[in-house]
Amino acid sequence: MFRGSMVALVTPMNEDESVDYAALERLLEWHIQSGTQAIVAVGTTGESATLDMKEHCDVIRFVVERVNKRIPVIAGTGANSTTEAIQLTQCAKQVGADACLLVTPYYNKPTQEGLYLHHKKIAEAVDIPQILYNVPGRTACDMQPETIGRLAKVANIVGVKEATGDLSRVSKILELVDADFDLYTGDDATAVEFILLGGHGGISVTANVAPDLVAQAYNAALAGDADKTRQLDSPLMELHQKLFVEANPIPVKWAMAEMGLIKPAIRLPLTPLSEPYHDIVRGALIHAGVLS
Template sequence: MFKGSMVALVTPMNEDESVDYQSLEYLIEWHIASGTDAIVAVGTTGESATLDMKEHCEVIAFVVNKVAKRIPVIAGTGANSTSEAIELTACAKKVGADACLLVTPYYNKPTQEGLYLHHKKIAEAVDIPQILYNVPGRTACDMQPETIGRLAKVSNIVGVKEATGDLSRVAKIRALVRDDFDLYTGDDATAIEFILLGGQGGISVTANIAPSQVSQAYNAALAGNADLARELDAPLMEAHQKLFVEANPIPVKWALVEMGKIKSAIRLPLTPLSTDYHDVVRGALKQAGVL
């Protein structure tokens, strides 16, 4: 349904920790001009865990309004409460999002049957395209390919963001899902190989700092030009790694501050990037050619 480079957009904030809508609008325009194929609003990178329900919906509505149908907007609406996820997903539909991204329930560690029933109930409650999001490194919950295959039978569950970094899952999942079910990577370091194996694109943290470069690399991979894709991705490899030296989005928000794109603000319990890592991340930005 979607393809290419989809940025997991940060949520800029003012010094008082309110949402900085002026900077958010700037980032939206920069991404559209840079060739980003879709914007994911209020996902993990967008600090969804620290935005309250009202702010969450307001940010999605703002992004939808400013994008104005120029590219798709995918709203992060997952939660570890099924009822809360339904409420957020309904809000995203109401304000005009093109699809929703729903992370597996975190902390409460449901069974595979619990995951199936959770996502099935949300899909049946809100008629909007929905993308599953599997990131066990953050959720302590791993949605197995067989569960994804079961959920792919639900008509408005249209894809999965697979962020394990395990490339063997591409073939496993593809064998279990319908032909029009899309596979997206959530792991920047292995994204090119994921796409070359048959993925439709990626939801990227690195795209926050290098939207044009990520878009070009992904498009080359989608076209089957493996050599060009790897060549374009090579200068970004350090960023793929160093943007995770502390919990996302700590490093990428610091990087955008260093690039002059946003103000220096992040909500507790996250804190600004430790000074020990400033030169490390700065070096990655220079390697990527964005600083």
């Protein structure tokens, strides 16, 4: 359903930690003009864990209204409570999101059967396309390819964001799902290789600072041009790595503030990028050509 570069958009904030809607609107326009092919609002990078339910829904509504069907909007609506995830997913449907991205339940460490029943119940409760999101480095929970294969049979579960960085999972998942089930990567460092192996796109942190370059690299990968893909991705490799020197979205929000895109604000318990990393992240921005 969705292809190419999908930005895991930050939620810009003011100094008092309120959402900076003016900056958010500017970012949306920039991404649309830069070739980003979908907006993922209020995911991990959008600080979903520290927005309350009302803020969460308000940001999704704002993004949907401002994008105005020009590109798809995918709303992050996952939670470690099945009931809460249903409520967030219902909100996303009501405000007009094109799909939802649902992270595996974090902290409570469900079994594979628990993951299956959790996502199945949400899909049956809310009639909107849903994308599974597997990121065990943050959730202490790893959805196995076999569980993804089971869930792919649920009508409105349409894809998975696989953020393990394990490229062997591409072929494993493809063997277990139908041709209309989409595979997206959530690991910037291996994203183009993931797409070249048969993936359909990536939900990218790096796209927050280099949307046009990421879109070009992903489009080349979708076209199967491996040489062009790697050539385009090469200047971005430092960013793919250095934007994770501290927990996401700490480095990327600092980088965007350095570029003048947003204010240098982030919500506790996250804190601004530690000073020893400033030159490291700045150097990666310069290397990629997005900061002089």
